[in-house]
Amino acid sequence: QEEKKQLTLKVEELERKLETTSSQNIEFLQVIAKREESIHQCQLRLEEKTHECSSLARQLEMAIEDAKRQVEQTRERATSRERAAQSKMLDLETQLSRNKTELNQLRRSKDDAERRYESRLQDLKDRLEQSESTNRSMQNYVQFLKSSYANVF
Secondary structure, three states: OHHHHHHHHHHHHHHHHHHHHHHHHHHHHHHHHHHHHHHHHHHHHHHHHHHHHHHHHHHHHHHHHHHHHHHHHHHHHHHHHHHHHHHHHHHHHHHHHHHHHHHHHHHHHHHHHHHHHHHHHHHHHHHHHHHHHHHHHHHHHHHHHHHHHHHHO
């Protein structure tokens, strides 16, 4: 009976320990469940952040590609403008050269024309002077004739 009592006490003590252990086990299971829920929430947030990072990375790649495209277009436009400006500059230089050549030709023509006109003017002056001299001579002769006829008659 003593043994039975001791066994009963041991059983009761083991039952208490079992109950305590069961209670601890339940608490541990609850802690584990909470931790698993927390891990699940963290994994969901991680997936969400990963998705967000992927989206942002794609947007960044698209922005970089767009920026590269814009830089290339700007470079092409600048190159095109530079070529157009060089072409226009060459055209203007050619036109300037032609205008200088034409100006020089016009100056030579003007100088030639001035020399010809000066020569012609001098020639006309000489002829006018000769004509005036001839005219005076004739007027003197007419005057002489008039006075001769007046003396004769």
